[in-house]
Amino acid sequence: MFRRIEQAGSDSVSLRIEGREFQVPAGISVAAAVLLCGFAKVRNTPVTDSPRLPYCMMGTCFDCLMCIDGVPNLQACQVVVRQNMVIEYQRGAAELQQQE
Numbered sequence: 001m002f003r004r005i006e007q008a009g010s011d012s013v014s015l016r017i018e019g020r021e022f023q024v025p026a027g028i029s030v031a032a033a034v035l036l037c038g039f040a041k042v043r044n045t046p047v048t049d050s051p052r053l054p055y056c057m058m059g060t061c062f063d064c065l066m067c068i069d070g071v072p073n074l075q076a077c078q079v080v081v082r083q084n085m086v087i088e089y090q091r092g093a094a095e096l097q098q099q100e
């Protein structure tokens with residue numbers, strides 16, 4: 001479905017997605033990394049448990065919510081990969097955090 005345009009000399013970063021190590025090109029989004037690594041979902045919907053993948057890749061659909069470095073509810077298409085990043089599926093419904 002997706003095919004990456006090769007760029008000569010680009011750097012890569014190591015990261016962990018759902019407990020598995022991957023090398024991905026530096027500068028891509030977490031959503032792009034998840035797709036590049038062949039994952040079939042980033043979360044399941046809380047109501048019907050349907051698997052979801054990134055859709056718009058520009059921050060409008062919220063289908064790409066993931067837990068990144070322990071922080072849930074992040075839009076994976078809006079976060080750039082970093083070395084040693086830990087990425088996990090979003091589990092359960094997104095929650096709003098109360099400001100105190």
Ligand code: FES
Nearest residue numbers: 055057061062077
């Ligand atoms: S893919 Fe639509 S908001 Fe991230």
